[in-house]
Each structure stands twice: as structure tokens, then as C-alpha cells.
Amino acid sequence: MGAGLRTWLNVAVLSFAFVVIIFYNGMLDGWNRQGRNDTIAWVTGAGQFWHPGFDRFDPYTFQDSHNLLSPEIVSEVEKKNLSPVLVSQATAFPQGRSLGVILKGIDPEQTILSLPSSALKDEINQDNAIVGKRFAESANLKKGDKLLIRWRDKNGTFDAREVNIAEIFNCDVPEADNGQVYLSINNLQKMMGMQNEASYLVAGENNPVKNPDNWIFRDLSFLLADFDKLILSKRVGASIMQVFLLLIALIAIFDTQVLSIFRRQKEIGTYIALGMTRIQVVGIFTVEGGTHSILATLLGALYGIPLLLLINKTGISFGIGQNMNITLADTIYPYYSLKLIISTILLVILSATIVSYLPSRKIAKMKPTDALKGKLQ
Amino acid sequence: MENSSIIKTENLIKRFPVGKTDFTALNGINLTMGTGEFAGLVGPSGSGKTTLLNIIGSLDTPSEGTAYVLGKSISLLTHAQSAKLRNHHIGFIFQTYNLLPVYTVYENVEFALLLQKMTGADRKKAVMDALEWVGLTDKIYSKPSMLSGGECQRVAIARSMVKRPEIVLADEPTANLDSKNSHHILQTMKVLNRELKTTFIFATHDEKVMKYLDRIISLDDGKVVKDEILTAEKY
Numbered sequence: 001m002g003a004g005l006r007t008w009l010n011v012a013v014l015s016f017a018f019v020v021i022i023f024y025n026g027m028l029d030g031w032n033r034q035g036r037n038d039t040i041a042w043v044t045g046a047g048q049f050w051h052p053g054f055d056r057f058d059p060y061t062f063q064d065s066h067n068l069l070s071p072e073i074v075s076e077v078e079k080k081n082l083s084p085v086l087v088s089q090a091t092a093f094p095q096g097r098s099l100g101v102i103l104k105g106i107d108p109e110q111t112i113l114s115l116p117s118s119a120l121k122d123e124i125n126q127d128n129a130i131v132g133k134r135f136a137e138s139a140n141l142k143k144g145d146k147l148l149i150r151w152r153d154k155n156g157t158f159d160a161r162e163v164n165i166a167e168i169f170n171c172d173v174p175e176a177d178n179g180q181v182y183l184s185i186n187n188l189q190k191m192m193g194m195q196n197e198a199s200y201l202v203a204g205e206n207n208p209v210k211n212p213d214n215w216i217f218r219d220l221s222f223l224l225a226d227f228d229k230l231i232l233s234k235r236v237g238a239s240i241m242q243v244f245l246l247l248i249a250l251i252a253i254f255d256t257q258v259l260s261i262f263r264r265q266k267e268i269g270t271y272i273a274l275g276m277t278r279i280q281v282v283g284i285f286t287v288e289g290g291t292h293s294i295l296a297t298l299l300g301a302l303y304g305i306p307l308l309l310l311i312n313k314t315g316i317s318f319g320i321g322q323n324m325n326i327t328l329a330d331t332i333y334p335y336y337s338l339k340l341i342i343s344t345i346l347l348v349i350l351s352a353t354i355v356s357y358l359p360s361r362k363i364a365k366m367k368p369t370d371a372l373k374g375k376l377q
Numbered sequence: 378m379e380n381s382s383i384i385k386t387e388n389l390i391k392r393f394p395v396g397k398t399d400f401t402a403l404n405g406i407n408l409t410m411g412t413g414e415f416a417g418l419v420g421p422s423g424s425g426k427t428t429l430l431n432i433i434g435s436l437d438t439p440s441e442g443t444a445y446v447l448g449k450s451i452s453l454l455t456h457a458q459s460a461k462l463r464n465h466h467i468g469f470i471f472q473t474y475n476l477l478p479v480y481t482v483y484e485n486v487e488f489a490l491l492l493q494k495m496t497g498a499d500r501k502k503a504v505m506d507a508l509e510w511v512g513l514t515d516k517i518y519s520k521p522s523m524l525s526g527g528e529c530q531r532v533a534i535a536r537s538m539v540k541r542p543e544i545v546l547a548d549e550p551t552a553n554l555d556s557k558n559s560h561h562i563l564q565t566m567k568v569l570n571r572e573l574k575t576t577f578i579f580a581t582h583d584e585k586v587m588k589y590l591d592r593i594i595s596l597d598d599g600k601v602v603k604d605e606i607l608t609a610e611k612y
Contacts, residue, residue: 270475273436274489274536275464277457368436372471 132177289356
């Protein structure tokens with residue numbers, strides 16, 4: 001390469017950019033995978049069938065958005081392919097305080113979601129409830145505590161009851177936890193006066209029901225749209241940082257190329273005198289500059305592979321996810337897909353080659369006689 | 378010297394812009410050179426020796442007039458055509474050798490042949506032959522930085538001769554060499570001139586070179602002031 005230390009400094013900076021880009025995107029992909037998997041496991045299942053009027057973000061729709069479960073649906077519920085959920089607004093009074101909550105009636109026998117619903121099996125006529133860790137902490141509840149809840153039934157009549165906190169579960173999905181109180185669906189149906197009704201149905205992986213009457217299917221792209229937008233916004237922010245990092249490396253390569261062409265004018269003149277066309281000489285210098293990226297990829301692989309594998313094994317713990325109200329696991333394990341690695345290698349090689357080509361174009365305009373004399377142009 | 382003409386210039390003029398005016402480096406050069414000549418362009422600095430050499434080597438083009446090399450008008454050649462002419466038919470020897478520092482002696486000599494897409498075996502034979510002519514077969518793995526000035530220039534001669542060109546243009550080839558090395562280099566070139574019938578054209582003001590020349594073309598202020606053919610075999 002002829003530029004010695006400068007070349008290796010460029011290669012080092014470019015390899016750092018290469019490794020950081022893979023690491024950062026690997027973290028985002030890892031977060032995305034964990035977040036999606038957790039949300040599917042705790043909230044969405046493989047998809048949901050909603051009452052046409054139901055909107056999970058609008059509690060005012062809950063009161064009127066419920067359908068009777070047809071025999072076909074009941075049959076699939078028994079086969080664990082569907083799980084009905086009845087939703088209602090309510091107010092909880094933990095230790096005399098008033099908290100707005102969402103009551104969710106779920107099937108204690110369901111296995112589609114990871115919720116510990118078996119704890120809702122009504123033993124000795126207790127009204128069992130399960131809540132998440134976040135809610136339990138905010139309401140200062142412990143397992144075995146009693147929680148007074150007040151709700152309005154389908155006729156608008158207020159009623160109240162104490163429920164027993166049978167289980168407190170820990171999950172990374174705020175939507176499954178914050179302000180959510182889970183009861184047995186049979187209990188909630190009785191409390192609401194909505195026998196055999198549900199607001200939505202959670203579908204399992206093998207659900208055969210496609211278009212049941214009076215239900216609208218919401219697929220994962222719809223149910224995870226907010227999470228996807230969150231990841232996308234983080235990705236855009238990360239891209240800006242990565243572009244700056246790459247830019248620093250590319251400016252260094254550009255600078256080296258300009259200097260190299262200036263210092264090696266005699267060599268360029270000699271190439272032309274030996275019978276190379278100017279385009280061929282431009283090609284030599286472009287490939288030489290592009291070689292920075294190949295070396296950077298190799299160097300990056302040398303220290304990046306062990307480093308990234310270690311992080312992939314140990315994960316990175318943020319310890320703030322529970323307080324941020326976003327789906328973020330305590331420990332994120334980065335995920336380095338083949339697509340990510342190949343696209344990053346291509347990005348680095350392509351950008352370094354383009355940056356090497358730009359100053360090399362000057363060669364095409366050089367007079368060989370001046371180049372041979374080493375005259376500054 | 379043989380009669381067939383391989384270089385011909387007609388009223389050749391070359392001007393270079395200097396500030397707002399033009400400097401006339403060549404002013405109406407008319408020359409004819411034949412196959413196998415061992416000729417020198419001599420004259421003081423600024424007389425136009427190197428400019429004429431560059432035009433003959435298709436590294437530059439005339440401002441006016443015509444230069445024919447191997448029957449081709451230099452002015453009418455495209456970049457690719459002039460590159461092909463240099464690659465196949467013209468060898469260059471420079472004052473500062475201009476060897477590629479990262480390549481070995483062998484690779485420096487081989488470089489010109491790589492552009493000709495010659496097969497590996499033919500290339501190796503041609504390179505070894507060329508290095509044998511200049512007596513450097515024992516230095517094939519050496520880098521230019523490990524060679525003396527005389528050895529570097531011998532590599533440059535091998536590089537210029539390896540493709541068996543019709544014309545070799547040497548710009549002050551002995552300017553950086555001591556007397557002993559200069560004579561060695563010139564003797565080598567003279568032998569190659571005789572054996573391969575290659576036309577050698579020198580740009581020089583070195584008295585040592587002039588002693589070897591068969592023809593001395595004296596230039597001054599861009600004009601041919603004397604064209605002397607020396608028939609006596611001196612070496």
C-alpha cells in the first residue's frame with residue numbers, strides 16, 4: 001500500500017466503525033427479537049380476533065365491545081387454539097388509594113399466553129386475581145393481599161368486590177402489566193352480566209379459525225405496530241451515529257488517497273509510460289483505496305468476532321426497562337444476522353471504494369509528462 | 378543504420394502556456410529516423426530534447442505539425458491507442474529509473490508484459506531473457522531499494538526491452554550514474570541495439586553518451602541546428 005502507518009490507522013478506524021455498526025444494529029435486532037417474542041408470548045399470541053368496536057387504546061370502547069362465543073369458537077377454546085379475553089374498565093383501591101385499572105377476564109386453562117392463569121382457578125370460592133410486578137409495586141401489593149375493585153356492569157350499575165392477589169408475575173411487556181388486573185373470565189362474565197361473551201380472542205399458533213362472524217382478525221404487524229415504530233425510531237437515531245462514525249473513517253481514506261496521488265505522481269506517469277490507460281491507473285488506485293475496506297473487514301473480524309460473541313453470550317444489562325414503560329428486557333442479547341453482517345461488509349467496502357475513486361478521477365486529467373516530472377497539479 | 382523510417386516529424390511545433398503567454402519548446406522540427414538507429418538529441422537545458430522525446434513516445438501531442446511513429450500520427454491517437462502503442466512498441470528509460478518500489482526486480486520487468494496478456498510461461502521466459510541481457514538474473518527477488526543506481530538503471534533497461542519494442546526512448550539515462558556504470562549501461566544498450574535492431578533515441582547532454590551515438594541531433598531553442606550522422610563503428 002505504500003502509505004504504512006497511515007494505511008493502518010485508516011484500517012483501524014474503519015474496522016472500528018465496522019464493528020460498532022454490527023454491534024449497535026445487533027443490539028437493536030436483539031431487542032427487537034426479544035421484544036416481539038415477549039409481546040407475542042404475553043399479550044398478542046399469534047394474532048387476535050377483535051369485536052369490531054374494540055380498541056385496546058380506547059377504554060371507552062370496552063363497555064360495548066363484546067361478542068357471544070359461538071359453538072365453533074368454544075370448541076377451539078377447548079382445544080386451546082383460541083383463548084377468549086373479556087375487558088372492562090374498573091377502579092382499584094389499594095390501601096385506600098384509587099387507581100384506574102383494566103380488568104381482563106382470561107381462561108384459567110389457557111396455554112397460549114405465558115400469563116400464570118392457572119392461579120385464577122377459583123378455590124374455596126375465592127375471587128383470585130393475578131397482577132404484574134410493575135403494577136404490584138406501584139399499588140404496593142403482595143401475593144395474598146386483598147384488593148378492592150369497583151366496576152360497572154353491562155347495565156351501568158356500579159358494583160365492588162375484594163379479590164385475592166393469587167400470583168404476581170414478572171414480564172418485560174408493560175402492556176401485559178401496567179394497570180392490568182387479570183381475573184377468571186367466568187368470574188368477570190358474571191360480574192359484568194356478560195355470560196359467554198368476550199371482547200377479543202387470542203389465537204394460538206395452530207388456530208384453524210380464519211374468519212369467524214362478528215370478529216375482525218388483527219395480525220401481528222397490526223398488534224406490534226407501535227413496537228416496530230419504536231425500534232424504527234431507534235434505528236434511525238443509530239443510523240445517524242453510524243453515518244458519522246463511517247464518515248470519519250471515509251474522510252481519512254479520502255485524505256490518504258489525495259495525498260497518495262499527490263506523492264505518487266511519478267509512479268502514475270510510469271504506469272502510463274509503460275502502456276496503461278488512464279482508466280486502468282484510476283482502477284489501480286481505486287482498488288488500492290478499496291483494499292482499506294477489505295483489511296478493515298479482516299481486522300474487524302479479528303477482534304470483533306470474539307468480542308461480539310462474548311457480548312452475545314453474556315448480554316448487556318440495562319436495568320431500566322421496567323421503569324421506562326417500553327418493552328425492554330433487563331438483559332439484551334444482541335442478534336447478529338447474516339443479512340446484517342453481509343450488508344455491513346458491503347456498505348463498508350462500497351463506501352470505501354467510492355471514496356477512493358473520487359480523488360483517483362484526478363489521474364484521468366493528469367498530463368503524463370507532468371506526472372513523470374512529479375509536478376503539482 | 379537501416380533506411381526504413383519509423384519516426385517522422387513534419388514542421389513539429391509544441392507550445393506550453395507560461396502565465397499569459399506561450400513558451401515555444403519545439404519550433405518546426407523536421408526529422409526522420411530509421412530502424413536500428415542509435416541516435417541522440419543533444420542540447421542545453423530548455424532546448425526541447427525531452428519535449429520531442431515525449432511526443433515521439435505519445436506521452437504528449439504536438440501543438441502544430443505532425444509526428445508519425447510507426448506510421449501512426451500521434452495527434453490522431455486516442456488515449457487507448459497511444460497506451461497500446463507505448464505498451465507494445467515503445468520502451469522508456471528515465472533519468473531517475475522510475476522503478477515501482479514495492480515490486481521486486483522480476484515484477485518490475487514483468488509489469489509491462491502483464492498488460493499484454495502474455496501467458497505465464499512466455500512471460501517468465503521473456504523476463505529472464507531481459508534480465509540476462511542486463512546481467513541481473515541473480516537479483517530477481519531484490520527490491521529496487523536494495524540495488525545500486527547502476528543496477529536500477531539496468532532493471533529499467535530490462536523493463537524497456539522485455540517486450541522487444543521497436544523504439545526505446547531514454548531521457549538522460551546516465552545523469553545519475555558514475556562513469557563506470559554509465560559506460561556499462563551504454564554498452565549494454567549498444568549491444569541490444571545491434572542484436573535486436575531496436576531504435577534507441579537519447580535525450581542527453583552527457584559527453585559519455587555522445588561517444589556511443591551513431592547520430593547526433595543538436596537542438597537549440599526548439600530547432601534542429603545540426604544533424605550529424607557518425608558512420609564509424611566506435612564500440
